Amino acid sequence: MILAVAGGKGGVGKSTIAYNLGAALDAVVVDADLAMADLPTGRGPDLHDVLAGRAGACEAVRGAPVRLLPCGRSLAGARAADVTRIGDVVDGVAADHGDVVVDCPAGLRADAGAPLAVADAALIVTSPRRFALADAVRTRELARELGTGLAGVVLNRVVDPPPTAAVERALGAPAVAVPADPRVGRSIRENAPVVEAAPDSEPAAAVEMIAEQVRGCRRGA
Amino acid sequence: MLDAEWSVEAVAEVALVEVSVHNPTAVDRRVRVENRLDGPTLPPRSEGVPEAGWDADGYTGVVPADGTIRLGYASPATATDPPVVVEDEGRVDTTGDADGHVATGDADAAAAVRLLGDGSPPADALPTGGTGMVGEGASAPGTTRGAPPTCATDAAVTASVGPPHRAAASARAGPTEGDPAPGGAPRRAASPTTADGAPPTDPSAGDGEAGTNGPADGRLRSPADGPSDGGDGALGDDGPRQPPAGTLDADTGSTDSPVPPGDDHGGEGADAETEPGHTGAAEGAELPASVEEWLTDAERRVDHGERLTDASVVEAATVLDERGGFASVADLPDRLTADEAALRALAERATALAERAAATDVPLAALRRLS
Numbered sequence: 001m002i003l004a005v006a007g008g009k010g011g012v013g014k015s016t017i018a019y020n021l022g023a024a025l026d027a028v029v030v031d032a033d034l035a036m037a038d039l040p041t042g043r044g045p046d047l048h049d050v051l052a053g054r055a056g057a058c059e060a061v062r063g064a065p066v067r068l069l070p071c072g073r074s075l076a077g078a079r080a081a082d083v084t085r086i087g088d089v090v091d092g093v094a095a096d097h098g099d100v101v102v103d104c105p106a107g108l109r110a111d112a113g114a115p116l117a118v119a120d121a122a123l124i125v126t127s128p129r130r131f132a133l134a135d136a137v138r139t140r141e142l143a144r145e146l147g148t149g150l151a152g153v154v155l156n157r158v159v160d161p162p163p164t165a166a167v168e169r170a171l172g173a174p175a176v177a178v179p180a181d182p183r184v185g186r187s188i189r190e191n192a193p194v195v196e197a198a199p200d201s202e203p204a205a206a207v208e209m210i211a212e213q214v215r216g217c218r219r220g221a
Numbered sequence: 222m223l224d225a226e227w228s229v230e231a232v233a234e235v236a237l238v239e240v241s242v243h244n245p246t247a248v249d250r251r252v253r254v255e256n257r258l259d260g261p262t263l264p265p266r267s268e269g270v271p272e273a274g275w276d277a278d279g280y281t282g283v284v285p286a287d288g289t290i291r292l293g294y295a296s297p298a299t300a301t302d303p304p305v306v307v308e309d310e311g312r313v314d315t316t317g318d319a320d321g322h323v324a325t326g327d328a329d330a331a332a333a334v335r336l337l338g339d340g341s342p343p344a345d346a347l348p349t350g351g352t353g354m355v356g357e358g359a360s361a362p363g364t365t366r367g368a369p370p371t372c373a374t375d376a377a378v379t380a381s382v383g384p385p386h387r388a389a390a391s392a393r394a395g396p397t398e399g400d401p402a403p404g405g406a407p408r409r410a411a412s413p414t415t416a417d418g419a420p421p422t423d424p425s426a427g428d429g430e431a432g433t434n435g436p437a438d439g440r441l442r443s444p445a446d447g448p449s450d451g452g453d454g455a456l457g458d459d460g461p462r463q464p465p466a467g468t469l470d471a472d473t474g475s476t477d478s479p480v481p482p483g484d485d486h487g488g489e490g491a492d493a494e495t496e497p498g499h500t501g502a503a504e505g506a507e508l509p510a511s512v513e514e515w516l517t518d519a520e521r522r523v524d525h526g527e528r529l530t531d532a533s534v535v536e537a538a539t540v541l542d543e544r545g546g547f548a549s550v551a552d553l554p555d556r557l558t559a560d561e562a563a564l565r566a567l568a569e570r571a572t573a574l575a576e577r578a579a580a581t582d583v584p585l586a587a588l589r590r591l592s
Contacts, residue, residue, distance in 0.1 A: 035342050045548040055548055075342040083341070084270065084330045109340030110268070113333030146333055 001218045002090050002100045003027070003151060004119035006143065008135030010106035012127045013156040015039055016188055017178070017210075018103035021123070022066045023193030024211035027099035030069040030090060032115045034078040037071030039103060039188065048072030050089055051081035057092040066193055069093060083111055087118035108142055116143050121151035121217050123210070124171060128155050128162045133170065140171050151217040154178055154210060174213060178206040222246055223284060225307040229258075229300045236260070236300035240292045242307060244284035251310040252290075255279040260298025267335040279305070283313050348515045519560045525550070526557045 003025075005018040015031070015038050022029035031039035031047060044062060045055030047069055061069050069089075072078070086102075094100045102115045116122055122143045126136035140150055153175040155162045162177045178184065181203045184194050195204045224243040229236055236258055244250050256262045256279045264275035274282040275294070284290050296304075508516070528540050529550070544550050 035340070043545045045546070049548050054551060075346050079341045079344065079347065081341065083339075084334055087330045105340070107340065108337060110330075110334040110337040111340030113337040113340075114330040117329035117333040142337075145336070146329060 001121070001214075002094055002102065002119045003214055004102045004104050004116045004122045004143075004148065005125060006104040006112060006116055006122055006139050007125040007132075008106060008108065008112075008139035009126070009132050012125050012132055013178075013184075014106070014125045015103050016184060017123075017125045017154050017156060017207075018101050019066055019188050020184065020193045020195065020207045021210055021214070022068075022101045024195045024207050025099050025101065025214065027101045028061055028067045028069055028093050028097045030093065030100060030102045030115075031071040032086065032102050032111070033105035034071060034081050034083065034111050035075065036105065037073060039068055039070055040191065041068075041070035041073070046070050046072040046077075047089070048074070048077030048081050051083065051085050052077070053082075053085075057089045058096050061093060061097060065191070065196060067097065083114045086114045090115070090118060108138060112139075113142060113146060116148050117146040119148050121214070122148050123151050123154060123214065124173075125154045125156050126167070128158055128160075128167075128177075133167065136167075137170055140173075149217075152176065152210060152213045176206055176210050176213065178203055178210075223250060223252055223307065223309045225254075225305075227303065227305055227307075229302060229304040231300035234297060235263075236296050236298050236304065238294055238296065238304045240305055240307070241289060242284050242292075243289040244286060247286050249283050249285050249313040251281070251313050252284050253279065253281050253308040253310050254292060255306045255308065256294070256296060256304070257306055258296045258298040258301060258304050260296040263295040263297070265293065268338050270331045270334045272335070273332065281310075348511050519564065522553060522556055522560060526553055529553070 003021075005014050005021070007014045015033070018029050019039060021027070029039065031037045031041075034048065034051075037047075040063070042062060045060045047060060048071060049055040050057050050060050050069075057069065061067055063070075072081075090100050090102060102119060104112050104115045106112065116139075122139075124136050124139055124143075126132045136153070143150060150171065150173040152173050153167055153171050155164065155167060155175055155177040157180040158177040159180050162175075164175050164177060167175045179202050181194070181201065183192075183198050183201065184203045186192070187194050187197065190197075193207075194201060195207050198204055222244070224245060225240060227238060227240045229238045231237075238256075238258070240254055242252050242254070244252075262275065262277055262279055264271040264280070266272065274280050280292055280294075282290060507513070525540050525544060528536055532540065541547065541550060544553075
């Protein structure tokens with residue numbers, strides 16, 4: 001199954017959620033933010049190389065505990081990457097590795113739209129703030145236009161009791177709130193997904209709930 | 222069942238084809254328009270992606286009931302008649318999108334590009350105009366230059382190559398700018414002297430301030446390549462481009478700041494004051510940050526290219542490790558070719574501008590009286 005994690009607005013925590021969800025689903029997380037990648041990379045080919053035809057998709061998958069297909073960091077690499085090949089790339093990774101979670105960039109251009117278009121379902125990450133919710137609605141509309149259904153919504157970095165019901169009504173999908181927690185915030189930096197680093201914590205439970213929702217989507221599909 | 226009309230016109234060496242397909246029946250029908258010209262189909266594109274329904278050989282789509290579709294494409298071929306074959310592929314039972322094209326797989330990503338527009342960084346974001354890698358690595362430590370990297374300098378660089386060449390001149394040939402060089406060379410800020418004080422190279426051959434070396438090759442050398450002994454601003458040898466070993470930063474493979482310690486040239490730089498209208502390229506001048514960054518990146522690539530040329534296994538492995546694997550050297554030869562072209566173009570332009578700048582004579586006193 002290919003799940004696109006999108007959000008419209010930058011900074012809501014798409015990458016963090018994608019990374020932690022990847023751990024919970026034992027999926028490969030593809031960093032499709034071609035111009036501003038932020039999932040950890042290392043040595044070896046990356047998505048820029050794959051989309052430019054310089055490397056095969058599975059050569060670029062690496063890492064533990066969360067398997068990543070990271071992205072390059074250069075503007076030139078972003079420019080040379082052919083985003084229309086993203087479908088073949090994620091299909092290839094899914095064929096070899098199972099589920100794929102695609103961390104989409106912010107915005108509504110083709111770099112965000114292409115991974116949304118080729119995914120089986122989308123997960124929208126938003127913050128319980130008005131500005132972010134408006135962008136989440138736009139992203140939901142974009143996913144709909146590209147023929148991708150919504151698996152769910154994540155209300156990230158929640159501090160006060162979130163307006164879950166209102167969000168579910170606005171976006172037409174079940175919403176899960178992930179509490180603001182420093183362990184989530186540093187999970188990527190420390191390579192420690194919260195479901196492994198703090199399995200009994202509230203954020204871990206929230207991530208597991210999102211994962212279960214995604215799995216349910218697959219069964220129903 | 223479908224009625225088709227077409228026209229083909231030859232323009233230059235390209236055939237332009239227009240096709241009109243009418244469906245007189247009461248149900249939508251699928252149509253295949255196959256190109257029969259002796260060349261590939263160049264379809265209409267949106268955001269660089271062929272419009273929906275087009276492939277290398279033609280177009281597939283749906284003609285609505287009692288409706289007409291009009292298509293146009295080009296082909297680098299002789300305009301022959303008929304240019305296409307139109308095939309009726311039957312009724313359409315399933316509903317696709319507006320033009321009957323049901324998107325699948327990669328067609329979705331292409332549809333996203335068409336619909337949303339390309340989201341990749343613009344070519345202007347890349348200092349080499351798209352041929353180089355910006356993110357190759359951090360720019361050279363510029364602290365010794367004392368120049369804070371600012372975006373304001375970019376405008377100056379894109380507008381003209383003036384500042385860099387002056388900086389290069391000052392860095393290396395500062396002593397020769399305006400310096401009555403031995404041999405009576407013309408007093409242009411373009412004549413580096415060689416280590417043994419021989420007459421400077423012929424500036425008209427396109428060297429000098431741009432930092433190039435011998436007369437014939439017009440290479441752009443990093444100013445840091447210049448003075449090996451520093452005392453008289455000598456250029457160093459005229460040999461192949463080899464950054465002096467001492468200036469290579471072992472960690473990054475880049476050269477140090479392009480401006481050697483200014484002290485050595487301080488006194489001689491003052492001679493430049495005698496040139497009318499020129500304050501002279503003082504030893505404090507430097508290249509704009511973006512130019513410096515570009516040159517440093519190019520130099521890093523050249524350095525790696527040099528080290529990989531006839532390298533030992535150990536050296537090759539070291540370079541591969543620095544660059545991060547084969548994938549990142551696979552395009553190095555192409556990039557070096559592009560670098561060479563860009564640097565030569567820069568040298569040519571920079572030298573021409575340097576000569577123009579040297580020839581100017583702004584009469585400040587007279588202008589002051591006028592204003």
